[in-house]
Amino acid sequence: MTSDIVVIGAGLAGTRLAVRARQLGADVTVLGEEPHAPYNRVLLAEVLAGRYGPEVIALPGTPVRRGIRAVRVDRTARTVHCADGGAIGYGTLVLATGSNPVLPPLLGPDAGELPDGVRPFRTMDDCLALAAAVRPGARAVVIGGGLLGVSAARALAERGAEVLLAQQGERLMERQLDAAAGALVRAHLEELGVEVHTECRVRRLRGPRGTTAELADGHVLDADLVVLACGVRPRTGLARSAGLLVRDGIVVDDELRTSDPDIRAIGDCAEHAGRVYGLAGPALEQADVLARSLTSPGPRYPGTRALTRLTLPGPLAAAHDAPPRQSRTGTVAGSRPLDLAVFGQPDPLPGDDVVQLADATRRAYRKVVVREDRLVGGVLIGDLAAVGALARTWESDEPLPSATPLLHLLTADGGF
Template identity: 70%
Template sequence: MTSAPYNRVLLAEVLAGRYGADVIAQPGTAVRRGVRAVRIDRADRIVQCDDGSTVPYGTLVLATGSNSFLPPLRGLGHELPDGVHPFRTLDDCLALSAAVRPGTRAVVIGGGLLGVSAARALALRGAQVVLAQQGERLMERQLDAEASALLRTHLTDLGVEVHTECRVRGLRGTDVELADGYILASDLTVLACGARPRTGLALAAGLDVRRGIVVDDELRTSDPRIHAIGDCAEHNGQVYGLAGPALEQADALAELLSGRPAAYTGTRSLTRLTLNGPGPLDLAAFGETTPLPGDDVIALADATRGAYRKVVVRGDRLVGGVLLGDLTSVGELARTWEGDEPLPSTPLFHLLGGS
């Protein structure tokens, strides 16, 4: 580990220059920097480190996180070329921040949550940004077509050139080659193509690993003395890769390790993105945003304000929603959805935050 624990949610704000790395640090944690755990000896219950030291344990918690996914592109090997940056950790963020200058030509590959955040932050730093998304729309896992179109307009207004249904073939240094042969000239390239759980240590120790390190409702691995939480953990077949579920898992495990009854039964994930600065961006998405036949959909849009609100109702239950620009009702909607509560008889007023 090269940095103290930090709040990953605020990385884009560090890249945009609004916060320093010290502001997002988490206090009160003892850290051994520059030392890497290389082996778990389950028989003797010790962790071996690369400096030759060992750390004994009675209970071990694996929170090894995830690695940025490196797509199979021509010109991209295990070692990233100079000027090609991942964007997932604080170290990634600081390296990228040091490289960008006003007028820097930057290409961001990937139009998910991290790609959108990185593109916006780079634009606010004065970079000339191109965002290349292979899918049909931005943040397609979280947003419907209408909200994604508003998000695209928001980025375009900040000077970001957005390309969707854009397949990247390879890299030529920092330049990006598209499948049709077109070259996007770039001084730096950002890879925001998702992540893969970091499971090597657990796998070498013989723990049950599928997509992530498999855990039960007490966040125990196949070894009852070893727990796993966060991006590296797989619970009920789900690897979340988000800050919210990781915090819920950490809270549940802290209760359990303190001798209090607790269980982690999964997270109903609400994606929330709040970015400040010129042209602030607020969006939230939860549950099923694509309706099934028979579902009721209530949507309100105000293109002049860049605001959009939509909920999907199944029977008397709220099953999903998207809000962009105006989040005044997100708290009430999220509580209703998370609690699986019946909706009032006038769901339109509920959407508006009324009674």
């Protein structure tokens, strides 16, 4: 069997590419390793929380050959070999292999597979296994206070679990939020009953199910369930074994070509201009650019400049299909929803202008960073009325009007 375009990976990037390329008349075959229909990984926490069923987060209109694992790429014969013994020829191969969860060596050097009580939080199978294991009153330890860890902790708390979140860094979601914004997210989790420990390193997991956590300070936590949310790394093994250039990710140029011009890469596995984005927005943007490039030569990928939305699970999740630049908007759901948006570079450099407004009573917080005469980043929590205007201003990368006081950037219309 041969297909004009073969895509390895049925995540957001791979399925988006297939949909767009088919709309433009291309013959596309998508190989998906998971047995499930393609789904929006961003919304897995909604399934874990019991708010959505797996079918709700399925991606529509994406025919995929499910349960097919690609094991080798023969570049000379332009053929993908699969674990089931099958093979498929390609005109252009697209690697959309995504990323793997980081599994820290907490179980000792001789540990094999994870024990029953320890799960990552990355796939639908992980989500369903956690949902089956959790029950009201169960004790759960979540290791990692980034986006995945915060989402998992919130979801488990909503299922009635007693949750402790251990974050090695100084604050929650360090990559996305500044200190003040991180403190608001922490307060929200604590309101849901989550016990949050920052600057807290788990040194070891032990016990027959791996659910006894030893902390670096000597404390020992006995739990029923441990969730590993320690980040992800690009999945590059297939590319390496095929002899493609790989650094942190699979290296691609402005046309998303790898070191083999017949093989492209997009999404979490791709490294463009020295950067692996690891965000859904850039992955969707890359898929759209590549679909146009493969069907009508010309489009190039300039890097992520448009607005990206990465959603902490909640009612705003549907907005995740918007076009990208490096921004996050969403809702941390619970008894009191907490809306937040992050875009650009919210941590200022020396010489930057910073404008902040805070309302502790309403748990509202807004901050924007201006460098010379351009808006370069910001954080909004609790009230997103200005986010549309701010996003457009940041997206355009145009000078701010000289007559506009910077404080007006934080008004409901973004100062315009």
